[in-house]
Amino acid sequence: MLHRRTLLGFCTVLFAARSVRAASLAAPAGKVLLTVRGKIANTNADGSARFDLAMLDALPQGRFEGETPWTKGKTVFTGPLGSAILDAVGASGTTMRVAALNDYSADVPVSDFRKHAVILATRHDGALMPVREQGPLWVIYPMDKEPDLRIESTYTRSVWQVTAIDITG
């Protein structure tokens, strides 16, 4: 009996915390750059969480400094940490389908965002990225700090022109 009551109490607290967070996810004021769907707890539209640039900038930021296979020379990418976005939406799945403007998509394990300081870059060398330059969002793995990430699967998951993340599983 005691166990059941304790468990019940714990669930109540957990639910309360989620409710508080759901309430905290404000609606986007500007142009929506990213839409997160699927197994998420916090939403600001029907069944999805939408982010404009200001919301993304408000999240904890990450920084990449180095070379990528797609850019010339040393470059700097900055943007919100993938894990921060997952936290913001209260994601509970294991796999994300990261989709791009051109309908390209890659399946990325949620654990990638948890284990590595992956960012959704909003800026390239300090400037916002237009679509012509793979903007507005680009999944950048911390290959500068973890050289082991310079492998094909990482490159496949480094989706550019990201518009949506669908959390499943």
Next chain:
Amino acid sequence: MREIWRRLVNWRQAHGLWALAIVAAMSLLAAGAEFVILVQRESQLVDRFSDSTWWMAAQFRSEIQQLHISLASYDGSEGGLDDIHQHYEILGSRIQLMDESRLDPRPDEVLGNSIAEVRHGAEQLAQQIETIKIGGGVPRHLLDEDIRALERAAGRMTSLGAQSDATHREAVRSAIRRANVAFGVALAMLIGSLLLSLRAVDRQAATLDAARRRSEALGQELTVALAQAQAGSRAKNVFLATMSHEIRTPMNGVLGATSLLAHTQLNDQQRRWVAIIKACGEALLSQLDDVLDFSALEAASVRLERELFDIRTLAEDAGRVVESAAGANGLDLVVVIDHDVPAQVLTDRRRLGQILLNLLTNAVKFTASGGVSLRVSMRRRHGKAWLRAAVVDSGPGIPRADRRRIFQEFTRLERPSERTVRGTGLGLAISQRIAQALGGRIRVAAARGGGSVFWVSIPVEMPQHERGVALAHLAGRVAVVGGTPGIRAAVELLVRAAGYEAGTAGDGGSVDLLLLHRSADAPPGLRAARQLPFGPGTGLDAPITAERLQAALAGGARPSRASVPLAQAGRSLRLLVADDDAINREIAASLLRHLGHDVEIVSDGREALAAVRLETFDAVLLDLYMPGMDGIDLAKAIRALPGEVAAMRLIAVTADADANVGASVLAAGIDSVLIKPVTLERLAEVLLPLTGTAKPAAASAAPPSPGLVVDRKVRDMLITRLPAGRLPALVRTFWDGVQRVLDVPGGLSGEGLERWLHTISGSAGSLGYAAATTAAKLAREAVDQGVGDAPTLSALYTSLAAAVRADEALLPPPFVAMLTVRLTEAAHAMAQMQAAHRQGEPMDGRS
């Protein structure tokens, strides 16, 4: 040709090692190659970073089609325009990515042109898109021509990209195949190298094994060879010893005949020749003795004796032996015995004496001027007491290179100036072997101030209470001047030992006594209360011993050699001497009378028994071996007598020192045993319980020296104790007795022989003929045991011949010569008899 062959053989020998080295290098190369190949392969894979050309082209083509669709479906709305714009932007991003430099592989010319064409087409579109933006609608030709042309170009680019990728993949695959082949070759090399090295190791092991087997076989051969060589060496020694022995006998004949010849009518020339024959003969005999001795030592058949003896006497006696030779050369001769040398030590007296004598003889022989000194000292090392005797000479010295060689047998250093020195060159070899047999060693070094120092060091034991002689108190200052440094140092040691302070002449001032060598002048600044010359021809001459020096220092004359006052005080006894041998009888009686006793003599047991019946003596000295009634029977008879006569003190006199005699003697009731030769000290000692006289200080009588022809100690005692003129008479009596035996037709045999041997072993010992005594005892044992007595009799005759020659001065020369010849003949006859006997019975173990 031969050179080439030799090199080839050398190469083949080194071949195993070379093969190993080559194999090792190959393995190293192969391993290195494999590493390089693997690294290359990995980098090939890592380099495949970028997307394939085909993928880029296909994506691009897809974007064009997307743009085409959005253009075609444009309805003039805002959303439609945004859609067109977005697709155009995406297309633009694709163009950016299609940078030639990032494509892998780098596009060939055809593909490059195609990409350029596509890029150009896309840029052309930009203007049209801007027109749409402004609101001009979608121009018709854009749909129909431009975009279709771009689509066609993109399609072409995709095909070319696919071809390029295919070509690249083939290139990569063939590169990988090449790498695999290289890898395979390297792997094969590595495996081959391993196999080769295994084979090389196997080969080396086989070679080593063969070498080991060869060396084992060689070792066995060597063992066999060594055994053969040793057998050969033993055979050589036996041969040498036999030869020497066989030569001795005729040599005695030669010498005897030479003596006879010398006493006939000869002219001067002939006399000189005879003298040469005699000198050479004697030298040859002494060399034979050396050879015999050396052979015995080589064969390790020498039995070492251990006895307690007076080392001082031994050393001083050795000095006396070379005294005349040193005097003839005008050499100083000093014998120093350190104060811590005990009065008695335990080792082989005769052998040690032999070494000392040999070293001294050599030193005197090779020293032309100056002096020779012998110093005896004690050392304690490794918990043992070491007796050390150093003989220092002022001779020419021995070159360092020769110092080891001189101890080898038959070695004589060539010295042009000393051609006259004779000898076998065995002396030092013999000395060294003796020293080694005694557990010691012998060495030579350069003496300070020129010359050599030979020292022998031998471990000795000594009685617990032996402490050496304490130094006396300082009795005054003595300066020693002149002589060689070695002699001076030795004399100074003696001076100190005598309790004086030895000063040198250089320190000026005054001394109580100046010891001045006869060849030196007194130093000018030195005042001496007394001055004493030393050196050859002076009062203090060779050998200078502690005794003589002390006497000289005390101001007295040279001390008499045996001045022990034995006969003083004590009770005078009435004694009976029973001995069948006249000489023994007389000597014993003379000595006893000298001791102050009253002596009656009888010649056999029966007479003795008759005498004791008439008169009670204080003691009876009875010879154990007498014809008729022997000593044992006599003792039993006396003990069986009634009255107090039976309690008389009975002293057995015998030449036998063995234990059997002791047992039977005690059973017969004899009180004590006196071993021959009878000496003053022994007599005094054995009579001590009756006389009550304190034991004389010098009474520690030395045992006989079995090897000497004439034992000088015994002879000295006889000279001083016997009435004047008695010794020559007794000697003559002895030799007359020998002559009578030789006169017996067919020689003595049976009981007669036995009796004579007994008599002669007693009387020869009494007269100091030590070697003859030993020979007689051996002959007696041989007769007793019934084994072949010929060899021992031969030896007895030989030693008698030597003895009679040694006493030439005491006997008429023709008599000596005659006896020498007859004894030699007898020895020879016995030797021949032995030879005949040996041929008849080859298994005679005693020869």
